[in-house]
Amino acid sequence: FGKSQALHAGFRQASGDIVVTMDADLQDNPEEIPELVRLIEEEGYDLVSGWKKKRYDHALTKNIPSKLFNWAARRTSGVKLHDFNCGLKAFRKEVIKTIEVSGEMHRYIPVLAKNAGFSRIGEKVVRHQARKFGKTKFGADRFINGFLDLITIWFVSKFGKRPxxxxxxxxxxxxxxxxxxxxxxxxxxxxxxxxxxxxxxxxxxxxxxxxxxxxxxxxxxxxxxxxxxxxKKNEPRYTVSGEINLVPRVKEYSS
Incomplete structure (x- = not known):
């Protein structure tokens, strides 16, 4: 049913406090996972996305379109990431249990997280390895679909609650x-x-x-x-990320 539906099904089944996603084409290095987890545990991020700063893909068909796509996504969403579509990401459990990844919105998971109220979004440079086996499942139509999805998510994030x-x-x-x-x-x-x-x-x-x-x-x-x-009465309009315990101060008076 597609990558987005697969991720959504996995998110529903996942039970750990921190969840990591990684593509199955062996271009992502699993040795990056401990650092992604550390950034969430120690630095307090809700989501940490990988950044394939040096890519081993064809420049004309993937690298240049990817740069244009990421630039447009940064401008429209306000999320300051260099690589939105990197499959190597780490999430707090609350993030994946709140967002809903449908259609082909896997490209915009950080934007979905931001719209749900999770603003602590970071990134880490990760190693990108050349493809050794198989071939990509995405053709030239991903550019058209990605552009249309970008318009959709821009509209939903900006006017979804107030059309x-x-x-x-x-x-x-x-x-x-x-x-x-x-x-x-x-x-x-x-x-x-x-x-x-x-x-x-x-x-x-x-x-x-x-x-x-x-x-x-x-x-x-x-x-x-x-x-x-x-x-839509059952749809949550906000996310509670924490609680503040207010302890009343008792003033003591001496006679």
Whole structure:
């Protein structure tokens, strides 16, 4: 069913306090695992991702597209990682039990973790070994799918809890543009040039009509999105990462 579904199934079954993922193509070195675990245990990270700083892949088909992909992911998500798609990662148990990896979102697990409230995300340079056996399961379509997934996760992370802020703003903007054209046509026809062309013969009429219809549709899409978000009563909207015990101070007075 794909890498994302495999990771999601593994996350559901995992029971350890720290969980490590690693690709099965032997390009990741298992000797890196103890240091990843140490960073979580001693440095307090929620997630530590590997960074294949020196890659043994074809530069044109993998290295250059990977750099562009990681740059776009950093800009849109705000997560400062150099290698989002590195399969070698270590997680706290709370992270993998909270996020849901579906579709082809395995590329954006750090972003999913950040959106779930886990902000302590780090990275470590790891050794990347040349492929000795087998061949890659991902073709050229991974670039298109990755780009579409990036747009999806950007939208979900920014407007997933408040879709009206996007669709409502676009709707209002389009409706104002359409109303402006309609007002101009009305004033021109009634007061400036009443004997001129019919309104249906002027392109501004169709611009106004189209803009107002699109604006209304955008606004309705945002309204329906808000209803859908608020109807998900069982979906957690936040993650509690710790507790603070407040011990009341008792003042002592001496006579």
């Amino acid at each position: 009206m802020h996007l669709f409502g703003a676009l709707g209002v903007l389009m409706f104002i543009i359409g109303s402006g054209f309609a007002l101009y046509l009305g004033i021109d026809k009634l007061f400036i040039n009443p004997t001129g062309r019919l309104l249906s013969e002027r392109p501004q009429f169709y611009i106004a009509l189209t803009a107002m219809i699109i604006g209304t549709q955008f606004f309705l899409a945002g309204f329906l999105g808000e209803i859908m978000v608020r109807s």
